Amino acid sequence: MKTLKYALIGGAAFLPAGAMAAELNLICSADVVICEKLVSEFEASHSDIDVNMVRLSSGEAYAKVRAEGRNPQTDLWWGGTGDPHLQAAHDGLTAEYKSPMLDKLQDWAQGQAKTSDYHTVGVYSGALGWGYNKDIFAEKGIKAPECWSDLLDPALKGEIQIADPNSSGTAYTTLATLVQIMGEDEAFDFLKKMHANVSQYTKSGSAPVKAAARGETGLGIVFQHDAVAQAVEGFPIEVGSPCEGTGYEIGSMSMIEGAQNEESAKVFYDWVLTPEVQNMMPEAGSFQIPSNASATPPKEAPDLSKIKLIDYDFAEYGSAERRKELLSRWDEEIGSLPLQ
Structure with missing residues (x-):
């Protein structure tokens, strides 16, 4: 294992010349273009x-980190919903790290760090x-849904x-939100009841709206910024927000306990929290709210x-x-059902 010295420049860490x-072995749980x-x-x-990067959905990333627990092959896990990051922290799979950028972040980003005892941010x-x-809905005469309850409309069958939710943080957030x-x-x-209208349970959280954009399905339940990304690309996608209220994600980042390249992980960790880096994200079709308070949404x-956001209990x-209970019940009561 190489031991590298790094310097703080403008609040972020950079390796000096000549090192x-x-x-850096990185898991990225956002869209592959962003990664x-x-x-x-x-x-x-x-x-x-x-950087050796592998793109995995949040659930897959957690499973990989857990499987490597005794011999970590991953140094840093960036992106994906915060719930599995918190579970990894609870399981002792991630390391405590207080970045020098921490006090530059939005309250909700710092709150995620505090909740995890600084094992994620x-x-x-x-x-x-x-x-x-919109084209499919107009062609088939389907009324645009305004509420979660509207997703039970028989017109949406298939x-x-x-x-x-086992592989996707998006879907787990949906499950936890509805609960x-x-x-x-x-x-x-x-x-x-909604299962009667579902044509497919995908592995990736953003895949459903990409299928809708291609005309393969009418509607995808996703984070709204993933739907916005398809609309910006020119696809006939309309974004919906449920009237009853909805949950939200705090996309998170965690350094792995026992990482082989800890210093490199810290360099990336600090770098990716800077406003300059977060301001680049829309260039890759990323329309989330950035965590650095000085970054421009x-x-x-x-x-x-x-x-209408609920007070989501992260x-x-x-x-x-709680995750194990809900996922086990989903497997037994929903995942086991045949698709129509």
Whole structure:
């Protein structure tokens, strides 16, 4: 294992000139375009660190980190919903780290760090909702949904896609949101009824709205910024926000306990929290709210102040016990059902 010295410049860490080449093994749980943008920009400004990146959804990332617990092969996990990051912290899989950038972050990002005893931190935020294909809805005479309850409309039979909450943080956030809005038994009753309208449970959280954009399905339940990204690309996608209220994510970042390349991980960690880096994200189609208070939210980003957000309990629904209970019940009562 190489031991590298790094200096703080403008509040962020950078390797000095002449340092030995190092490696960083990174899991990225955002869209692959965003992941590739981050790696490209980081390697351009840190030529003495080579990044080995793998793109995994939040649930897959947690499973990989857990499987490697005794012999970590990953140094840093960036992006994806905060719940599995909190579970990894609870399980002792991630390391405590207080970045020098911490006090430059939004309150909600710092709150995520405090909740985890500084084993994770918020990097972006976004509200849950859906994106639907306006052309398909018009052609089939389907009324645009305004509330969660509207997703039970028989006209939507076979027109809804949502990810599997075992692999997708987006879908787990949906599950936890519905439980908090409706109550657990009522939420599972709702999901059983909605199942009649579901054509596919995808692995990736953003896949459903991409399918809607391509005309393969009518509606995808996703984070609203993922629907915005498809609309910005020119697809006939309209963004929806449920009237009953909705949950939101705090996309997070965690350094792995026992990381082989800890110093490289700290360099990336500090760098990605700077406003300069977060301001680049819309170039990769990322329209989340950035965590650095000095960063500029994308003009296309949904205005969270105009969305009815619930008081999402990250501590409870990010705990290992609660996640396991809800996912086990989903597997038994929803995942086991045949698709229509």
